[in-house]
Amino acid sequence: MGSIGRYIFRTTFGAFLVILISLTAVIWVTQALHDIDLMTAQGQSILIFISITGMIIPLLILVIAPIALLIAVAHVLNKMSTDSEIIVMNAAGMSPWILFRAFMTAAVVVAIGVTAISAYFAPKGLRMLREWLTEVRADVVSNLVQPGRFTTIATGVTMRFRERRSNGQMYGIFLDDQRDPAQRVTVIADVGEVLNSPNGSYLVLQNGMVQRFESKERDPTMVVFDRYAFDLSSLIPGQAAIQYSIRERYLWQLLFPDPSDKLYIDEPKQFRAEMHDRLIAPIYPLAFTVIAFAYLGAPRTNRQSRTVSMLGAVGGVALLRMTGFVSTVFGATLPWMLSLQYVALVIAFAGGLFVIHRGLILELPAAINNWLTVFTERVMRRVATP
Numbered sequence: 001m002g003s004i005g006r007y008i009f010r011t012t013f014g015a016f017l018v019i020l021i022s023l024t025a026v027i028w029v030t031q032a033l034h035d036i037d038l039m040t041a042q043g044q045s046i047l048i049f050i051s052i053t054g055m056i057i058p059l060l061i062l063v064i065a066p067i068a069l070l071i072a073v074a075h076v077l078n079k080m081s082t083d084s085e086i087i088v089m090n091a092a093g094m095s096p097w098i099l100f101r102a103f104m105t106a107a108v109v110v111a112i113g114v115t116a117i118s119a120y121f122a123p124k125g126l127r128m129l130r131e132w133l134t135e136v137r138a139d140v141v142s143n144l145v146q147p148g149r150f151t152t153i154a155t156g157v158t159m160r161f162r163e164r165r166s167n168g169q170m171y172g173i174f175l176d177d178q179r180d181p182a183q184r185v186t187v188i189a190d191v192g193e194v195l196n197s198p199n200g201s202y203l204v205l206q207n208g209m210v211q212r213f214e215s216k217e218r219d220p221t222m223v224v225f226d227r228y229a230f231d232l233s234s235l236i237p238g239q240a241a242i243q244y245s246i247r248e249r250y251l252w253q254l255l256f257p258d259p260s261d262k263l264y265i266d267e268p269k270q271f272r273a274e275m276h277d278r279l280i281a282p283i284y285p286l287a288f289t290v291i292a293f294a295y296l297g298a299p300r301t302n303r304q305s306r307t308v309s310m311l312g313a314v315g316g317v318a319l320l321r322m323t324g325f326v327s328t329v330f331g332a333t334l335p336w337m338l339s340l341q342y343v344a345l346v347i348a349f350a351g352g353l354f355v356i357h358r359g360l361i362l363e364l365p366a367a368i369n370n371w372l373t374v375f376t377e378r379v380m381r382r383v384a385t386p
Helices: 003-038 046-082 085-091 096-138 140-144 251-255 262-266 268-280 283-296 307-331 335-358 366-384
Strands: 151-154 157-164 170-177 183-197 200-214 221-231
Touching: 003 046, 003 096, 046 085, 046 096, 046 283, 046 307, 085 096, 096 251, 096 283, 096 335, 170 200, 183 221, 251 268, 262 268, 268 307, 268 335, 283 307, 283 335, 307 335
Parallel strands: none
Antiparallel strands: 151 157, 157 170, 170 183, 183 200, 200 221
């Protein structure tokens, strides 16, 4: 790669990173707000909140990276055209393939990253997110119940305590258990703490009273105790109950699924659709680059509008991605539709490479193009007018 190729690669990849980080950060914030209860209702720290919600970042990058590359390629091509660099290179006899190879080199690097994310990092992040959320919610007393609040830690079980000391002990405990329709158990204790043992987790209470309200009895039964253990094991979801979804399977688990896997037995078509979606994901950055260069890579003068070509590139990419999305969704029930995304990619590559090879300029007829340019300028002037 010559100096021009290195310049294009460095500019394109730098713009790609800036756009990728910006878009990912914005979308991550919107997604993270769905788990804001980790800090409010469950009292988690900001570090845990960021760590847990950050597990979805690989999945976001998987979706955003091809789009960010498209924006970066379009930005660099538009900048080079505005600065007349493409025209000068063309006048000097430089083949358009030299420019195209530089952009495709950046696309190949992005495609390799997308491959790694699609095969391992995205499902790994989703797995860690599920496991971490389960772990955080497992210690129901430490994570759910906050001092001074009446909190439902399970269906029919409400708890409150006045304060928590640095040694983990809780003071002023109120516990109401209505899981059994035949009786209601209310426990009041001065001190309590959570103890974990091989037999389960228990809330050990000291110096309190148990009130049992039998449904058939008018008066409650009250028992004063020095030490009382409340079983928390039934309230804690076990780690063994975790079953990973299809999105949380690694690529090799989709390519070579376990025949005894219950989820695979129940939904083999979903496995196949997800597998094709993962396999085709790294090809989109390459296809988007071909489409963008086919529309914007030809040399033009400053008087020639690039707006229509820009819209054409965006429209072509949107049509290609929508075809892949529809193919994956409906391919789960109609397997033949999975081939549509491959046909669309072949058409995009063949058409784009043909346009690049022939040096064609993809634009509307001059009359329509001029009308759109004038119309766009009028709209922009009206918007800019206070």
